[in-house]
Amino acid sequence: METNQDLFFQSNTHLFLRIDGIYYQRNNGKGWTIIREEQLPTDVIWSPLTKKLQTVFLPVLKDEGLLNG
Structure with a gap:
């Protein structure tokens, strides 16, 4: 995968995104949190x-003030 490619990963408990090199974790209920790479599950398998x-995720991240542009 390209180093700056936007990615997602769905685990049994959480959804993770990597956008522009920044990692996001979907919170239970509502909202997203910026996390460090070390906080990712060890078995993460990214998909583009x-x-x-x-179109689903980017507007939500922008609305929450976590993503510019």
Whole structure:
């Protein structure tokens, strides 16, 4: 995978995104949190973040003030 490619990972308990090198974790209930790479599960298997998923997640991250642009 490209080093600056946007990615997502769905675990049994959480959803994770990597956008522009920043890691995000979906909170239980509502909201997202910026996390460090060390906080990711050890078994993470990333998939490319498709345009369809971008249209779902990016506006929410922008609304929460976690993503510029």
